[in-house]
Amino acid sequence: MxxxxxxxxxxxxxxxxxxxxxxxxxxxxxxxxxxxxxxxxxxxxxxxxxxxxxxxxxxxxxxxxxxxxxxxxxxxxxxxxxxxxxxxxxxxxxxxxxxxxxxxxxxxxxxxxxxxxxxxxxxSNMYAVTTKQHPFIKSWSDMDQKGVIICVQKGTYMENAMRKSLKNATLTTVLRPNERELEVLSGRADVFITDYPYGQKMVSVYDWAELLAPPGKTEQxxxxxxxxxxxxxxxxxxxxxxxxxxxxxxxxxxxxxxxxxxxxxxx
Known part of the structure; x- marks a missing residue:
């Protein structure tokens, strides 16, 4: 050079x-x-x-x-x-x-x-929230079946994780945080997916909420x-x-x- x-x-x-x-x-x-x-x-x-x-x-x-x-x-x-x-x-x-x-x-x-x-x-692992009166969802393993609607907040890591893992249930998204609870309470969704901190809120604030923990660790x-x-x-x-x-x-x-x-x- x-x-x-x-x-x-x-x-x-x-x-x-x-x-x-x-x-x-x-x-x-x-x-x-x-x-x-x-x-x-x-x-x-x-x-x-x-x-x-x-x-x-x-x-x-x-x-x-x-x-x-x-x-x-x-x-x-x-x-x-x-x-x-x-x-x-x-x-x-x-x-x-x-x-x-x-x-x-x-x-x-x-x-x-x-x-x-x-x-x-x-x-944190993922957790599911449903109502105590839900007719058939009593555990995490009850969720992924045809006809079940699972709600997540758009933009959260739960959205991508559930899209990858669900085989039969239908996934729906909401933008505002409190819309997840409203979707479940109204019956438009059967459960919503959240994490440990928000799951603790649900069971401490709302008497209708049932927190479902996975049998083992989810994608952490x-x-x-x-x-x-x-x-x-x-x-x-x-x-x-x-x-x-x-x-x-x-x-x-x-x-x-x-x-x-x-x-x-x-x-």
Missing amino acids: SLRQGYLTLFFAIFAVFLNPAWGEDGKTISNIEARQGINVCIWPDYFSITYLSPRTQQLEGIDIDLSHALADDLGVPVNYVKTHFGRFMDDLETGKCDVAMFGVGNTKARQKRINFTQPYLA FQYAYAVAKGDDQWLQRMDQFVSDIKLDGRLEKAAEHYNLTPIIIRE
Whole structure:
């Protein structure tokens, strides 16, 4: 290679770096948080024990409410909550409406194509909720038969998992979180699929609800905090936060307070 060719190669390599959309973005999130003096956290306010707006107190409560305050304290800024849901939160991250999603987000391969995840801090099997008076669905094994309608919330990991596993039952989706309960109560669906935290809500709040646990482990999903792609420094900072709360006991304490100890990941 001639000297001229070497210079040209170097020039185009440097030029390609400047054209890379991720170049110069590293550290941008932390800078924005410091500049605005606040961290914007995406939450779904109907997630019992995770990020839940209590109808009694009208206050947010749950493990990720406590831990998002802990994160804000570590960063030395206040926390601002941005309401979202599973069908929209990736858009909200990508458009900068929030710096991080902290509401028990399942780490799936499909989501990894658009967003980055920290190490996991919770893991849950799937559970089914039906009515105590249902004429024939009394166990998990009763569900997958012709004529049974199973409801899931659109955009959740349960949707893909049930599409893969169901052979005979019909799967239907709803967008809003409380629509699942309404579908079952109205008889339009026989059961809906959820996880451990939301299943605990159903049996503690509604006297009509029957929680059906699988006979063994279902496909287990890990929950992590999610951030937009393109800022590795922010991802590393969030991952360090998860390591910190596992080591210093803050994760354990928050999980115990909201009866989530059985599903925390300690290492």
